[in-house]
Amino acid sequence: MLKVTINDQMIEVPEGYTVLQAAQIVDTEIPVFCFHQRLNIAGNCRMCLVEMKNSLKPIASCAMPATDGMVIYTKTEMVKKARRGVLEFLLINHPLDCPICDQGGECDLQDITMSYGSGMSRYKENKRAVSAKNMGPLVKTFMTRCIHCTRCIRFAKDVAGIQELGAIGRGEHMEITTYLDQAITSELSANIIDLCPVGALTSAPYAFKGRPWELKSTESIDVMDAVGSNIRIDTYNLKVMRILPRIHEQVNEEWLSDKSRYACDGLMKQRLDRPYIRHNGQLEPATWSQAFKAIKDKLKTVKGSQIAAFVGDMVESESILALKDLMQALGSPHTECRQEGALLSAQYRGGYLFNTSIEGLERSDACLIVGANIRCDAPLIHTRLRKRYGMGDYKVAYLGGKIAKHRDLTFPVDFLGTDPHVLDQILSGKHPFRKILKEAKNPVLILGMEALTRLDAMIILRKCGEIAEKYKMIRKDWNGFNILHRAANRVGALDLGFVPGRGGLARDEIINSVEKNDIKVLYIHGADELPFDRFEKAFIIYQGHHGDRGAHRADVILPGAAYTEKNGTYVNMEGRVQRGIQALQPPGDAKEDWRIIRALSEVLDMSLPYDTLEALRKRMEVINPIYKTLDQVIPGDWSMVGRDGKLSKEPFAPSLNAYYMTDSISRHSETMARCFHDIDIMAKTRGELDAA
Structure with missing residues (x-):
């Protein structure tokens, strides 16, 4: 540890700390523009100047390493004068357009100028003007405001991993621009708006829509x-x-x-704001009582074994459990949450979690990706892998369908081909990548939905589990077996057991049974990615918030609430239980989803045993104690998953690049x-x- 004195207060800081980081330990404020804790140091705005004992000139605290015995002052007259001078230079060409700037009220330049500026300018010459740049439909530019902090450039290069932003020109003629004046193709491009300290980059869709003090904020x-x-x-x-x-x-x-x-x-x-019933092939508005009566009349004519239910990707845990309880009351074992057909078992939690945890990827030293288009499926998992690559000594291999060039990983990856039999080669020790896995201390395997939706998905799942065990990815102190989910609450649905019960049918079996008219009623809750053209013979109850694919085929529509309009519990891919908070009311007659199911159960004379959200959450905790823990990653129990068999000769299909x-x-x-x-x-x- 190094001993550093800041404003006559001695502290100890670790080796490698900068003066700015040392000052943050003692809550000493140093203004910055170019510095950001998650980006490489640039040291080009000079706003963080401080005085160092025995130095004739002020130093840039963001770039100066702390040394033993260093004495720093942050409030002397030299420092105040230096900060005023820096701000005066930064404001030389800055336009006086605060009243119409979208950054107003959230602008670092405004705040720092008020706190550290002189309140006047001695600059009398004409201001420089810079033309706006085309950065795509998300980022609105006003580059005359730019102070060349280069945060956006460093984010694009270091975090997003796409070098489509850069600087041209020198000195006063320097400009930030995109490659060939084209849109930024990163799935994280709008983060540069948050990083921009002056309003040169603002939100295009939000432009001139409101001011921050007019808005109500809800954490969700x-x-x-x-x-x-x-x-x-x-x-x-x-x-x-x-x-x-x-x-x-x-x-x-x-x-x-x-x-x-x-x-x-x-x-x-295209919101659903009232119930609908289909008459003579046309959906007609109805009341809640009419919609419930239509459902009751239909259910009287069918057995429980002739009813099936699907839940979609964005459905919260509360209504998933309510629908499961209703289906059990109706006598139906046909419940399914895996609408894309990934046959993950709910028996062992470790078999469907991202077990390493998102943050844990930073401790891995080798990675095998199987059938996962990470940039499309989970861009922020890609940033973690990119971050780990930036730390050095990281080997990554990809086995799966070819990915379009504009969606591939932004760091070196060994492409192992599209033949699934490569898994056998790795397992038998005949593939070159097995050496990297064997020598790695914390290897990880990431298995994606493109592999888990194949006909041989269960065999691939088994092979990947065997690879994880053979190469010591499964230990008491480490679990490197990871499922990369796409659905927001798929883990939550699996935790609650919304999968086929005893004698129940899985996704494809339900679809085939509907075509054979063995399943006569489908209750579809927010699941719009199903093959609705194969459901002609079924009576479809659709509960959701948009007039999407499911609503177009429905016989009865029950309007629900979107995620911003209800309190709900979601479990992310690593098994972390989190709660969304209602920000506004659903439109029209739409209701919270669990309340709709509870009300329907009463009409069907099968009243569910909870009347409040708190009571429902208590039942969730009984079904699975994981719901007692909020914002924690609880390790899942591990057992071999999938089944033995021979892999298909069919290569991995080209990766879907829809985002x-x-x-x-x-x-x-x-x-x-x-x-x-x-x-x-x-x-x-x-x-x-x-x-x-």
Whole structure:
């Protein structure tokens, strides 16, 4: 430890700390623009100047390593004068447009100028003007405001891993721009808006929509993927205006994917705001009592074994349990949460979790990815892998379908091909990558949905489990076997056992039984990724919040609440239980989902044994004690999963690269549609040209 004195207070700091980090230990404020704790040090804004004893000039505290016996002062006249001078230079070309700037009220430059500036400028010459840059449909630019802190460039390079931002020119003529004036193709591009300290980069969809002091903020959980990012929902009246990330070091750090941030404009499009009943082939508005009566009349004519239920990817645990209880009361064992067909067993929790944990990836030293398009499925898992690669000495291999160039990992990866029999070679020790796995201290295996939806998925699952055990990925102090989920609450549904009961049918079996007319009633709760063209013979009850694929085929529609409109519990891919908080009321006659199921059970004379959210959550804790723990990763019990057999000769299919429009909310988002057109299509075209 090093002994450093800051403002006459002696402290001890670890080797490698900078003066700025040392000052933060004693809560001494030093203003910064270019410095950010998650980015490499640039040292180019000079706002963090401090005085060091025996130094004739002030030093940049963000870049100066702390040394033993160092004496630092942060409030002397030299420091104050230096900060005023830096701010005066930064403001020389800055436009006086605070009243119309979207950064107003959240601007670091405003705050720091008020605290450390001189309040006047001696600059009389004409200001420099810089043209706006095209950074795509998400980022609005006003580059005259730019102070060249380079945070955006460093984020794109170090965190997102795509070098599509850079600086051209020198001195006063320096400009930040994109490659060939094209949109940024990263799924994390909008994080540069949060990083920009001056309003040069602002949110294009949110431009001129509101001021921060007009908004009501609610802390909640994102449901656009299975990471469980912590978010802040900003609302005005009855509308979600924007969604921003909250800091959670173990989950999303302080980043947020673009879909999670901007798909919220789809929340008010094509909403289901009242019940509907199909008459003569047409859906007609109805009351709740009429809708419930239609369901009751139909259920009277069928047996429990002729009823099946699906839950979708964004459904919260409370309504999943309520629907499971209702199906049990009806006598149906046909319950299914795996709407894409991934036959993961709910018997052993360690067999369907991301066991290493998201933060734990930083401690791994080798990684085998099987059938997972990580940048599309979970962009923030990609940032963790990218972060680990940046630490050095990290080997990654990928086995699966070919991934489009604009969606591949942004660091060196050994491509093992598309033949699933490579797993046999690794298991038998005949493949070169087995040496890396054998020598690694903390190897990990990431198994994705593209592998788990194949016909030989259960065999692949078994092979991967055997690889994990053979190469010591499963130990008391380490579990490197990971399932990469796409669905926000798939783990929560598996924890509650929303899978076929005794004698129950799985996803494909239910679909086949519907075609044979053995299953006559389908209760579909927020599941819009099913083959509805094969459900012609079934009576479909659809409960959800958007007029998406399921609603178009439904015989009765029960309007539910979106994730921003209800209190709900979600379990992310690593098994962390988190709770989303209601930010606003559902539109029209729509209700919270668990209340709909509870009310329906009463009409069916099968009243569920809970009337309040608290009582329902108590029952969740009885079903699975994991729900007693909030914001904790509880290790899952491990046992070999899958089944023995021979792998298919069919190679892995080319990876699906859909990212922007994958669910009922994002499919109705104008912003996501623009991203798909401006970014996805452009990047694919550019990739084809590069290949040619």
